[in-house]
Amino acid sequence: xxxxxxxxxFRGFRDFTLEGIRPITLVAGANNVGKSTxxxxxxxxxxxxxxxxxxxxxxFRGVQKLNPSPSVVWExxxxxxxxxxxxxxxIEDDGQTQSLTLGKDEFFSLSSVIKAQSRTDxxxxxxxxxxxxxxxxxxxxNERKEVSHFVLSEKGIxxxxxxxxxxxxxxVYYMGGNIIVPPHLVAEFLSQIDLAGKHGECIDALKILEQxxxxxxxVVIGGIGGVYADLGEPKKFPLNVLGGGVNKLMQIVATMLAxxxxxxxxxxxxxxxxxxxxxxxxxxxxxLAAETRCQFFATTHSYECISGARDLATxxxxxxxxxxVRLDKQGETVVPRIFENDSFDYAIQSDLEVR
Amino acid sequence: MxxxxxxxxxIMCPNVIVCEGLDAKNYLIWLLEALKSEDxxxxxxxxxxxxxxxxxxxxxxxxxxLPNYSxxxxxxxxxxxxxxxxxxxxxVKRLLRxxxxxxxxxxxxxxxxxxxxxxxxxxxxxFPSFESDTVDxxxxxxxxxxxxxxxxxxxxxxxxxxxxxxxxxxGKFKRRHKNRLHTYLSLTDEFVTGKLxxxxxxxxxxxxxxxxxxxxxxxxxxxxxxxxxx
Numbered sequence: 001x002x003x004x005x006x007x008x009x010f011r012g013f014r015d016f017t018l019e020g021i022r023p024i025t026l027v028a029g030a031n032n033v034g035k036s037t038x039x040x041x042x043x044x045x046x047x048x049x050x051x052x053x054x055x056x057x058x059x060f061r062g063v064q065k066l067n068p069s070p071s072v073v074w075e076x077x078x079x080x081x082x083x084x085x086x087x088x089x090x091i092e093d094d095g096q097t098q099s100l101t102l103g104k105d106e107f108f109s110l111s112s113v114i115k116a117q118s119r120t121d122x123x124x125x126x127x128x129x130x131x132x133x134x135x136x137x138x139x140x141x142n143e144r145k146e147v148s149h150f151v152l153s154e155k156g157i158x159x160x161x162x163x164x165x166x167x168x169x170x171x172v173y174y175m176g177g178n179i180i181v182p183p184h185l186v187a188e189f190l191s192q193i194d195l196a197g198k199h200g201e202c203i204d205a206l207k208i209l210e211q212x213x214x215x216x217x218x219v220v221i222g223g224i225g226g227v228y229a230d231l232g233e234p235k236k237f238p239l240n241v242l243g244g245g246v247n248k249l250m251q252i253v254a255t256m257l258a259x260x261x262x263x264x265x266x267x268x269x270x271x272x273x274x275x276x277x278x279x280x281x282x283x284x285x286x287x288l289a290a291e292t293r294c295q296f297f298a299t300t301h302s303y304e305c306i307s308g309a310r311d312l313a314t315x316x317x318x319x320x321x322x323x324x325v326r327l328d329k330q331g332e333t334v335v336p337r338i339f340e341n342d343s344f345d346y347a348i349q350s351d352l353e354v355r
Numbered sequence: 356m357x358x359x360x361x362x363x364x365x366i367m368c369p370n371v372i373v374c375e376g377l378d379a380k381n382y383l384i385w386l387l388e389a390l391k392s393e394d395x396x397x398x399x400x401x402x403x404x405x406x407x408x409x410x411x412x413x414x415x416x417x418x419x420x421l422p423n424y425s426x427x428x429x430x431x432x433x434x435x436x437x438x439x440x441x442x443x444x445x446x447v448k449r450l451l452r453x454x455x456x457x458x459x460x461x462x463x464x465x466x467x468x469x470x471x472x473x474x475x476x477x478x479x480x481x482f483p484s485f486e487s488d489t490v491d492x493x494x495x496x497x498x499x500x501x502x503x504x505x506x507x508x509x510x511x512x513x514x515x516x517x518x519x520x521x522x523x524x525x526g527k528f529k530r531r532h533k534n535r536l537h538t539y540l541s542l543t544d545e546f547v548t549g550k551l552x553x554x555x556x557x558x559x560x561x562x563x564x565x566x567x568x569x570x571x572x573x574x575x576x577x578x579x580x581x582x583x584x585x
Binding site for chain 1: 362363364365404405406410413414416417419420421422425
């Protein structure tokens with residue numbers, strides 16, 4: 001489990017440390033304090049070996065098409081867009097410190113590597129972009145060091161792995177804004193859950209939000225799987241017809257059940273849910289996090305969402321499962337205000353502002 | 356002074372007072388409002404209700420994490436001395452120490468932080484006498500000593516005689532200070548429906564009474580301490 005995150009020169013986080021991360025960490029704070037950025041740092045770290053990680057990070061911000069230029073693709077990740085200072089994302093995971101450093105490497109040439117390694121025509125890579133440069137990523141964990149390079153060309157973003165790069169051991173899923181877990185993937189997860197005998201658990205969770213649901217199943221039409229709900233009517237309904245909240249809950253439940261040990265990042269978790277559902281939502285997430293060992297990070301603006309987690313906190317006085325963090329800005333510095341669960345419980349009970 | 360205009364209470368002023376209950380909160384809000392026309396320093400206090408004397412430590416512990424804490428210069432704790440003023444004072448000092456705040460030596464004395472303590476000046480005041488940790492009693496006792504209503508002494512005398520008769524017949528009241536105040540209030544037209552805090556707003560107590568001078572001087576010294584060098 002990740003228990004500590006350190007950021008240097010990552011967007012608004014010049015020098016930031018967050019300790020005491022728990023299986024469920026809920027983050028609040030004013031606009032532009034860095035809540036979404038915190039999630040993005042974790043996503044970058046976990047998805048570092050994916051050539052489209054920068055596409056995804058930009059898509060989280062609503063940018064769907066990328067001009068293949070460093071200033072668009074990755075420079076916005078650097079504090080003040082200053083690539084003179086390397087980005088560092090470090091985590092402490094199950095007691096081990098791992099770090100990822102990103103920075104310019106103007107001496108790296110992908111074409112020469114390709115020529116040397118495989119005799120592939122370097123022209124397949126496309127023309128290098130004027131005023132571009134390779135971005136080096138440097139992952140370290142104990143003795144292990146892995147160096148990779150992202151290179152921009154007219155054909156897109158290439159990722160060159162150095163020697164012996166290992167795949168990250170945990171998957172990461174992101175939900176927020178328009179970003180969802182794609183329906184075909186949810187269908188696949190439901191199939192996996194079915195095979196694992198956890199179908200009932202999925203239904204029980206959905207029924208709390210939509211009592212009419214008797215069952216959900218995967219239906220394949222035209223080779224594409226989708227999730228359908230049995231509401232006790234003559235025909236089954238595609239789940240996406242039932243409303244945003246049900247779909248969002250299904251995405252959360254199915255992804256966590258099908259991917260034990262994963263990292264789940266949800267930006268503005270309150271979106272799509274009625275305020276009355278929040279206590280039940282946090283109860284479901286708490287149960288799933290404990291059962292699947294998934295680690296859940298969420299941001300919110302909603303007091304009802306925060307107060308909905310109160311039972312999670314009072315049921316966890318030692319703070320082993322849940323933590324509430326408020327990000328605060330002191331001048332240019334972002335400071336985490338970490339609430340122990342008793343303080344959190346007191347603040348909510350007393351209607352104190354905590355966002 | 357503002358008491359937080361949003362539904363969820365947010366720190367609005369650099370001088371925070373936390374007291375043990377809603378009555379004390381409303382009383383202090385009334386008093387500060389009454390005093391701010393004579394001294395603008397009283398307009399820069401925000402009064403919180405901790406929700407019970409046992410909740411004071413929880414409030415103080417949560418305080419540094421709350422939004423806008425960075426504007427806080429001073430923290431004052433107000434509570435009843437009850438039946439053991441010295442013990443009440445020690446309890447406040449202990450809770451401040453345990454929450455990494457500066458712990459004053461005595462009531463009504465601003466205390467500057469040292470070392471790694473939270474960088475907020477602290478102080479405390481005990482009802483009814485504020486600056487003494489030897490006088491037992493409560494806010495109700497203070498209110499009864501500073502009555503402003505018409506014919507207050509005569510009405511209080513009637514209240515005392517009524518209480519004495521009831522106690523003679525049925526035994527001593529457990530919280531006589533409350534019975535005494537509420538009996539007095541119920542013997543008036545203006546304050547009959549009010550609790551302590553409401554009756555303050557309606558003019559039951561005298562904001563200019565000399566008994567309140569130690570508290571006024573203390574609060575001014577807290578507001579001034581934040582702007583003066585040690």
